[in-house]
Amino acid sequence: MIQGIFYARFFPQEGTKIVAQSPPGCIVPVPRVSRPCLFDFAVLQEYIIPRKAFCNRYMTVNDPEGKYSVLGFPVSIPSPRYDRNEFIFNFGLVVECGVVDQIPYERVVRRLAVTFAEMEKQNHYLSQDAARNHGPLVHGSSGGTDHGRPQQHEGYCRRPIESLLEIIKEDLNNYGECMIPVDDANTINMKLFPHHTAPPEVKGWHVPVAKMKFADVVDPTWDLTLQRVIAHIDGVSDVRRIAFVADVSLELTQLALRHLLYYDTILLLDMFFFGACYAPRPSIHDFIANVGGMVDECANYVCVGGATSGGGGGGGGGHHVSNYMLIKLMTTFCVGKTVMEWLKGHMDAGFDVLRFVDVRRLVQFGVIKGCLYRIHKYVVSKQYLAALATGQTRPVAGGDPLQKYTDGCHTFDQIITEQNMTDAEIMDKLKSFPGPAGDLTVLYR
Numbered sequence: 001m002i003q004g005i006f007y008a009r010f011f012p013q014e015g016t017k018i019v020a021q022s023p024p025g026c027i028v029p030v031p032r033v034s035r036p037c038l039f040d041f042a043v044l045q046e047y048i049i050p051r052k053a054f055c056n057r058y059m060t061v062n063d064p065e066g067k068y069s070v071l072g073f074p075v076s077i078p079s080p081r082y083d084r085n086e087f088i089f090n091f092g093l094v095v096e097c098g099v100v101d102q103i104p105y106e107r108v109v110r111r112l113a114v115t116f117a118e119m120e121k122q123n124h125y126l127s128q129d130a131a132r133n134h135g136p137l138v139h140g141s142s143g144g145t146d147h148g149r150p151q152q153h154e155g156y157c158r159r160p161i162e163s164l165l166e167i168i169k170e171d172l173n174n175y176g177e178c179m180i181p182v183d184d185a186n187t188i189n190m191k192l193f194p195h196h197t198a199p200p201e202v203k204g205w206h207v208p209v210a211k212m213k214f215a216d217v218v219d220p221t222w223d224l225t226l227q228r229v230i231a232h233i234d235g236v237s238d239v240r241r242i243a244f245v246a247d248v249s250l251e252l253t254q255l256a257l258r259h260l261l262y263y264d265t266i267l268l269l270d271m272f273f274f275g276a277c278y279a280p281r282p283s284i285h286d287f288i289a290n291v292g293g294m295v296d297e298c299a300n301y302v303c304v305g306g307a308t309s310g311g312g313g314g315g316g317g318g319h320h321v322s323n324y325m326l327i328k329l330m331t332t333f334c335v336g337k338t339v340m341e342w343l344k345g346h347m348d349a350g351f352d353v354l355r356f357v358d359v360r361r362l363v364q365f366g367v368i369k370g371c372l373y374r375i376h377k378y379v380v381s382k383q384y385l386a387a388l389a390t391g392q393t394r395p396v397a398g399g400d401p402l403q404k405y406t407d408g409c410h411t412f413d414q415i416i417t418e419q420n421m422t423d424a425e426i427m428d429k430l431k432s433f434p435g436p437a438g439d440l441t442v443l444y445r
Contacts (some may be wrong), residue, residue, distance in 0.1 A: 039063035073113035199261035381406035
């Protein structure tokens with residue numbers, strides 16, 4: 001959110017001055033306004049109108065207290081029509097430091113600089129405004145011409161800069177855009193676009209999970225490939241399977257999913273196997289404390305029916321498993337124990353987990369909320385690593401396709417997806433690998 005907006009100008013006799021500001025008194029004090037200034041202008045004025053080497057480029061500077069950031073684009077217009085043959089100004093924004101994403105506002109600052117620089121070159125918009133307040137700053141008479149171009153008279157209809165700044169600030173803060181006529185020939189038209197980081201790579205073994213109901217937003221004019229891919233996002237199918245069922249190439253499917261990732265409409269999880277291992281994260285304590293009703297939310301997401309098994313206060317709203325039991329289920333995942341072993345332990349203890357809880361959704365909920373993380377499985381061949389280090393390894397026609405995965409950098413999920421093999425088949429194949437005993441090592445991390 002914009003805390004303040006200003007127009008600063010360098011005057012040959014007076015130095016750097018704030019000509020206009022909104023709200024009044026936000027940068028420098030004004031009469032009859034008791035508002036405290038956002039920062040000490042005297043400290044930052046040399047950065048608001050900096051040395052010539054820093055003009056005509058985007059700049060940011062923080063106040064000494066680190067509370068506010070000043071975003072500006074100081075402009076220098078050289079011309080013999082001005083005193084000292086130069087006109088220097090800056091339209092800047094003030095935002096909270098470390099709280100507001102500054103990237104969307106960079107375009108606004110650049111647009112303000114470019115727009116008013118062009119208006120100054122066309123009809124002396126800024127210098128004539130200064131001439132009314134500070135005396136004649138433009139050489140030549142007001143009724144004459146400059147380089148064959150007639151100058152505007154005092155009666156020309158246009159908005160004052162003070163009102164422009166106020167409208168710009170209010171519209172950008174309230175609506176994220178503004179379209180303001182300045183005079184008969186110019187309009188300020190700007191929009192704040194949210195900044196999204198580059199999405200991660202989408203792999204064939206990832207499982208996309210929708211964060212919204214696509215059926216409510218998909219439009220027939222959308223890209224056909226994207227429509228076909230979206231139709232098969234169910235939180236269970238991996239990217240490879242989605243590509244196959246949607247009859248779309250894997251590369252195009254990954255590109256479509258990256259597009260959805262960019263706009264934060266999906267998230268990527270690992271494939272679920274009962275032979276996989278999961279372990280708790282430190283944030284499992286939030287689940288135990290039921291912060292924000294997390295356990296109740298979990299019950300609504302994972303319970304499939306039946307009656308409460310007793311032992312602790314049950315969740316409300318028709319929950320079929322007590323909160324105590326859900327917490328016990330979530331906190332008993334651990335390193336070295338597969339989901340199948342975890343499940344068997346609870347079944348032997350007398351709780352029929354599969355009757356009351358969707359295990360896949362329980363694990364998925366834990367991963368999404370940051371309570372659990374997946375422990376991946378890798379295989380390492382000391383012989384293969386030595387060959388890689390010496391550069392002796394070469395692809396062998398008809399050789400074992402699993403060898404390239406034994407460098408410790410490829411998860412079993414990748415091997416399962418790319419080689420279309422089960423975990424058990426991979427382990428059996430690895431046991432038959434030629435080489436010295438103990439060459440292969442399976443790692444969990």
